[in-house]
Amino acid sequence: MDWTFIQEYIPxxxxxxxxxxxxxxxxxxxxxxxxxxxxxxEYYKIPVLRQIVSIYVELSRNTPLLVQLFFLYFGLPxxxxxxxxxxxxxxxxSFLGGSYMxxxxxxxxxxVEPIQKESALSLGFTPLETMxxxxxxxxxxxxxxxxxxxxxxxxxxxxxxxxxALADLMYVAKDLIGLYYKTPEAxxxxxxxxxxxxxxxxxxxxxxxxxxxxxxxxx
Amino acid sequence: MAEVQLSIKNLHKSYDRLDxxxxxxxxxxxxxxVVLLGPSGCGKSTLLRxxxxxxxINEGTITLDGEVISGKSQAEMSKYRQKIGMVFQSYDLxxxxxxxxxxxxxxxxxxxxxxVSAEKEARDLLARVGLLDKxxxxxxxxxxxxxxxxxxxxxxxxxxxxxLFDEVTAALDPEMVREVLxxxxxxxxxxxxxxxxxxxxxxxxxxxxxxxxxxxxxxVEQSDPExxxxxxxxxxxxxxxxxFEFVARKRKNDSV
Numbered sequence: 001m002d003w004t005f006i007q008e009y010i011p012x013x014x015x016x017x018x019x020x021x022x023x024x025x026x027x028x029x030x031x032x033x034x035x036x037x038x039x040x041x042e043y044y045k046i047p048v049l050r051q052i053v054s055i056y057v058e059l060s061r062n063t064p065l066l067v068q069l070f071f072l073y074f075g076l077p078x079x080x081x082x083x084x085x086x087x088x089x090x091x092x093x094s095f096l097g098g099s100y101m102x103x104x105x106x107x108x109x110x111x112v113e114p115i116q117k118e119s120a121l122s123l124g125f126t127p128l129e130t131m132x133x134x135x136x137x138x139x140x141x142x143x144x145x146x147x148x149x150x151x152x153x154x155x156x157x158x159x160x161x162x163x164x165a166l167a168d169l170m171y172v173a174k175d176l177i178g179l180y181y182k183t184p185e186a187x188x189x190x191x192x193x194x195x196x197x198x199x200x201x202x203x204x205x206x207x208x209x210x211x212x213x214x215x216x217x218x219x
Numbered sequence: 220m221a222e223v224q225l226s227i228k229n230l231h232k233s234y235d236r237l238d239x240x241x242x243x244x245x246x247x248x249x250x251x252x253v254v255l256l257g258p259s260g261c262g263k264s265t266l267l268r269x270x271x272x273x274x275x276i277n278e279g280t281i282t283l284d285g286e287v288i289s290g291k292s293q294a295e296m297s298k299y300r301q302k303i304g305m306v307f308q309s310y311d312l313x314x315x316x317x318x319x320x321x322x323x324x325x326x327x328x329x330x331x332x333x334x335v336s337a338e339k340e341a342r343d344l345l346a347r348v349g350l351l352d353k354x355x356x357x358x359x360x361x362x363x364x365x366x367x368x369x370x371x372x373x374x375x376x377x378x379x380x381x382x383l384f385d386e387v388t389a390a391l392d393p394e395m396v397r398e399v400l401x402x403x404x405x406x407x408x409x410x411x412x413x414x415x416x417x418x419x420x421x422x423x424x425x426x427x428x429x430x431x432x433x434x435x436x437x438x439v440e441q442s443d444p445e446x447x448x449x450x451x452x453x454x455x456x457x458x459x460x461x462x463f464e465f466v467a468r469k470r471k472n473d474s475v
Binding site (some may be wrong): 127 | 271272273293294296297298300301303304305307309311312313314315324325328329330370373374377
């Protein structure tokens with residue numbers, strides 16, 4: 001191991017890590033928003049929009065992120081839409097993540113028994129209050145594990161951003177290998193960088209799950 | 220007789236092509252305890268759910284205190300549902316809230332009552348059903364009978380004018396049925412209007428002012444409980460009541 005090389009290039013990894021995180025976090029926030037809206041459409045069985053949601057979910061889940069990114073980065077300019085690689089990254093990640101989040105929220109909502117809704121309504125809650133005070137808290141408690149898994153999955157997926165010339169962590173590692181043949185150093189730092197980002201997410205997720213374990217079950 | 224509180228006229232309800240209620244007319248008077256009996260699928264639970272607006276009706280009107288409450292949107296129904304308490308067969312407490320919050324959530328959110336007075340009333344009611352020590356417990360820690368008693372308290376805390384009970388003891392272990400029925404008997408004694416769907420015949424006979432016997436989406440027979448259980452008028456009601464009677468068989472070793 002060449003430790004001076006590692007020391008010298010840590011700042012590059014930090015910069016790339018920041019980019020990876022920024023795009024990852026923005027993409028995840030948008031994914032969650034898409035997931036909430038789309039799962040609400042499915043839950044309330046809104047005609048037409050519901051069919052659009054299921055087409056979107058299948059399309060998004062059954063195509064690789066790299067293909068989606070190529071479509072945005074190399075395909076769209078052919079019809080006159082030219083987006084920066086950062087924007088393509090965010091849009092691509094949200095497009096992919098949205099469907100995973102939709103499924104997570106949908107399955108969470110499905111675990112809440114219809115009687116919960118009916119008993120809240122029968123107490124005089126409006127449909128909106130029923131959703132916010134009774135159904136969502138129970139659904140979210142069930143959703144947390146798959147939500148955390150999706151967040152980790154999406155951050156890892158950012159590694160294909162290098163395919164559209166985004167200087168993310170993967171891109172930097174490939175760059176350093178190509179320039180200096182410092183393969184072990186570059187790859188070790190890459191692994192370490194992902195661990196530094198993802199381990200806290202895993203740990204927070206586990207703690208959250210433990211806290212919420214009882215909320216959804218054992219009525 | 221007291222004034223008519225709830226009036227149902229020509230109520231029709233169908234799911235897709237299955238007609239469940241085929242023209243039901245029923246008046247319930249203030250303070251009256253009406254027990255709905257009938258075979259499974261006769262429409263008695265559906266009738267309760269229609270009153271509460273949990274099912275949209277196809278035809279007819281439902282009037283509460285002279286005001287038509289059928290055909291309203293879910294949001295509009297919120298106002299009328301506060302006057303109609305309902306307890307269901309499956310335990311319907313909110314699992315993410317403890318007992319006192321289960322009871323006070325609706326009064327505080329829906330009726331805007333303050334926490335202190337809502338909790339004070341909740342404790343009084345819990346004490347009445349013998350569950351004061353459970354206020355901080357979560358629903359999962361309670362037995363089925365205890366949960367149903369809390370569900371009744373939760374509905375009462377809204378100060379309803381009328382209570383609907385939809386087979387509230389059907390999912391309970393036999394030894395827990397009694398504690399729930401006793402609470403209902405006490406309520407009936409206080410003059411609360413009640414509509415009860417049950418399969419507990421002895422209880423129906425004890426609590427009812429009037430028995431409504433339904434079959435195939437119609438009200439087939441109605442009378443006071445003594446008449447209904449001793450001299451049912453229709454063959455269908457006789458047949459139904461025979462299901463609950465047993466003739467002891469002669470055991471072989473009796474003669475040995």
